[in-house]
Amino acid sequence: MTDSTELRTRTRELLAAHPPAATDRLDFLRARFDAGLAWVHFPEGLGGLGAPRSLQAVVDAELEAAGAPDNDPRRIGIGLGMAAPTILRFGTEEQKRRFLRPLWTGEEVWCQLFSEPGAGSDLAALGTRAVRDEGAWVVNGQKVWTSSAHAARWAILIARTDPDVPKHQGITYFLCDMTDPGVEVRPLRQITGEAEFNEVFLTDVRIPDSRRLGEIGDGWRVAQTTLMNERVSIGGMRLPREGGMIGPVAKTWRERPELRTHDLHQRLLELWVEAEVARLTGERLRQQLVAGQPGPEGSGMKLAFARLNQEISGLEVELVGEEGLLYDDWSMRRPELVDFTGREAGYRYLRAKGNSIEGGTSEVLLNIVAERVLGLPAEPRTDKDIPWKDLAR
Amino acid sequence: MTTQPDLLYSEEEDALRAAVRDLLTDHCDPAAVLARIASDTPHDRSLWRTLAQSMGLAGLLVPESFGGQGATHREAAVVLEELGRSVAPVPYLTSAVVATEALLACGGEEAAGLLAQLASGQTVATLAVGPAARPGGAHPVVRHEQGALHGELTAVADAAVADVLLVPARDGGLYAVNTEVVTVTPKVSLDLTRPLAALTFSGAPGRRLTDDAGPAVQRALRTGAGLLASEQLGLADRCLTETVRYLKERRQFNRPVGGFQALKHRLAGLWLEIAGLRAAARNAADTLATGSEDTDLAVAVAQAYAAPVAVRAAEEALQLHGGIGMTWEHPVHLYLKRAKADSIAYGTAGGHRAAVAELADLRAP
Structure with missing residues (x-):
């Protein structure tokens, strides 16, 4: 059993063998991975030590104090949060060894090819086809809302391999090389003016069978691991007080008394209290996870986060008065990082509109809470026994 | 830098919950209430006797040296x-929490003696302030003249069941008064499970x-407000x-509603x-228990958030029960009345938001 003392010792050994000040950033990250200190709950040989996840904080604190470089997790969030846990759970030994190390060090950025123009909330209805051709699969279709596609080397991809069975059964999960011929990435401009996301067109892309993840036809189950981790990573971040969208508004309120009105004051206080309660709810969820008793609160955190971001940023536009009628910059850009609280009030207001759509709409999440947490009757599933090819679309 | 509060329930707390729930299931079902x-x-x-005396719960907040259980606000x-x-009609919040906290702040033999009586559950006490008094906002109206108290309070929660009243007076003192020397007039109350009475x-x-009396009343009201959220x-x-x-x-329209x-x-x-x-x-509860500077x-x-949620829960329960929810025989009205009364008790959500404005430096225009 690896305990915090041993982890601290190992971390100090790593720092002694590779002093951060005198070591190339990438070399340090690779050495950290090889020492099992990347994600300590992963198995030995794959960046971890099979230790409890909660002990990662011990390693991180030691490394931060020593000024060691990190792997810039915000830039590789999809790889860390979604691809890695799925590869770990369903990947072959060869796949795990090939992909996890450069994924963690950030040498290879990952993106997610799931949503399609015709398959949003009803993701299982997706129509991108993968057809077997000797030792490979030939993929054709269109994906959408792909963040980081323009920076990504690899993608997690789900595609339809059997149209003759009901929709959940005919899907297979692949690891797709974004540099392959036939992969075309086009920016998708959104209401903020920038293009954080992309459309990805797949035309006769050949994926070797060795890059299939999980069994043929089992892709929906594999994808559940990815999606559960997505919602955790969206809603489960630990925040200090005023750490989210409320922070910039509270700051403006304090610094600019001339903007204050009684109406705005009442609304600000209500939202401040709700933001603090949401933070505490997230903290309680985190404590449950650490104690090994995950609660159902996770399903709800993203709902609260989306609504609060929208209401708070909407209030902020009103708070700044005439400045709220201006916008910092409409020019089309392709950012590699997403920062919901970055830029100015107008941007935050517009970007927050996506929070109740991306990663599961609030309406679908309310259904999930009602059915899985409260046990209320499920929505009618008229398509569950019909072959995918016979569904109306 | 404050430490993170513990927001979970311990195994002991879960066991305590199970014991109290068992008792209330047997002795406090909706028909009985x-x-x-x-x-x-x-x-x-x-x-009350079973809860306070047999189970020892009236003394949770009282140190063992004063005859209590020496537990914390987390258990309470x-x-x-x-x-x-169970919307239980017992004076737990008023006597075992609010009056007890006021006495804990007093020191002295008189208070110590009363604390032991409250902890044993044999004596019920209530703090003689209006039910809407919130931390930072109590105004005593009773006068202390020539060794005796004079004045009227129009509404005090659980006064009709109290043996002792803890009375803040205009001379700044806090007095213990036996209820038998006070005229107690029960009021027709919205919440019949925590009724009010006028005191003369x-x-x-x-x-x-x-x-x-100031610090004692403040401590009592702060704890009352904080634990009311639970x-x-x-x-x-x-x-x-x-x-x-x-x-x-x-079922309606041939399916479960x-x-x-x-x-x-x-x-x-x-x-x-x-x-x-x-x-x-x-x-x-945890910050009260640890005495955190964040308390x-x-x-x-908690109070700015709790009242609207509890009221909405009761209102939704009534609406979604349909016609049966509007009847006297169905217990949902007990919950609605308690929830609405609780939204005023120890300060409204708006009053507590005003406190947040001060504490979080979000000043009014």
Whole structure:
């Protein structure tokens, strides 16, 4: 059993063998991975030590104090949060060894090819086809809302391999090389003016069978691991007080008394209290996870986060008065990082509109809470026994 | 840098909850509460004896050296969750929490003697302030002249069942007054499970507990407000659970009513708010227990959040039960009346938001 003392010792050994000040950033990250200190709950040989996840904080604190470089997790969030846990759970030994190390060090950025123009909330209805051709699969279709596609080397991809069975059964999960011929990435401009996301067109892309993840036809189950981790990573971040969208508004309120009105004051206080309660709810969820008793609160955190971001940023536009009628910059850009609280009030207001759509709409999440947490009757599933090819679309 | 509050329930707290729930299931079911509030003695003295004396719960906040259990606000909060869940007509919040905290702040032999009596459950006390008094906002109206108290209080919660009144007076002192020397006039109350009574002091003799009632009253009201959130949590959670159970059974249009998406979404939204209330209530209880420097803010946040959630839970329960929810025989009105009364008790949500404005430096225009 690896305990915090041993982890601290190992971390100090790593720092002694590779002093951060005198070591190339990438070399340090690779050495950290090889020492099992990347994600300590992963198995030995794959960046971890099979230790409890909660002990990662011990390693991180030691490394931060020593000024060691990190792997810039915000830039590789999809790889860390979604691809890695799925590869770990369903990947072959060869796949795990090939992909996890450069994924963690950030040498290879990952993106997610799931949503399609015709398959949003009803993701299982997706129509991108993968057809077997000797030792490979030939993929054709269109994906959408792909963040980081323009920076990504690899993608997690789900595609339809059997149209003759009901929709959940005919899907297979692949690891797709974004540099392959036939992969075309086009920016998708959104209401903020920038293009954080992309459309990805797949035309006769050949994926070797060795890059299939999980069994043929089992892709929906594999994808559940990815999606559960997505919602955790969206809603489960630990925040200090005023750490989210409320922070910039509270700051403006304090610094600019001339903007204050009684109406705005009442609304600000209500939202401040709700933001603090949401933070505490997230903290309680985190404590449950650490104690090994995950609660159902996770399903709800993203709902609260989306609504609060929208209401708070909407209030902020009103708070700044005439400045709220201006916008910092409409020019089309392709950012590699997403920062919901970055830029100015107008941007935050517009970007927050996506929070109740991306990663599961609030309406679908309310259904999930009602059915899985409260046990209320499920929505009618008229398509569950019909072959995918016979569904109306 | 403050330490993170512990927002979970310990195994001991879970065991305490189970014991209290068992007792209330047997002795405080909705039919019993309905019958009780229609009687001349709305308080359930028999239930109080079991809770306070047999189970020792009246002394949770009292140190063992004063004859109590030496537990913390975390355990008292768990008891209040269960009492709220059953809208139990017992003076736990008023006597075992608020009056007890006031006495704990006093020191002195008089207070110590009373504390031991309260902890044993043999004596019930209530703090003689209006039910809406919030931390930072109490105004004594009773005068202390020539060794006796004079004046009127129009409404004090649980006064009709109290043996002793703790009375802040205009001379700054806090006095213990036996109820038999005061005229206690029960009022027709919105919440019959925590009824109000008017008090008339006409030269009532009082024992001075402290010369400076201010800190004692503040401490009592702060704790009352903070732990009331746990009562509101228990109440709201019960409303949701009962409504979900009913909507799985109730059929209209040849299907369970709980399968309609409009209702599913409302219940899911309510569940989310109650999850928030649980975190806020645990935070308030834990900061009170540890004496964290965050306590004032934690209490204000919990109370600014709790009342609207508990009221909404009860209102949704009534609406979603349909016609049966509007009848006297169905217990949902007990929850609605308690939730609405709780939204005023120890300060309204708006009053606590004003406190947040001060504590979090978000000043008014």
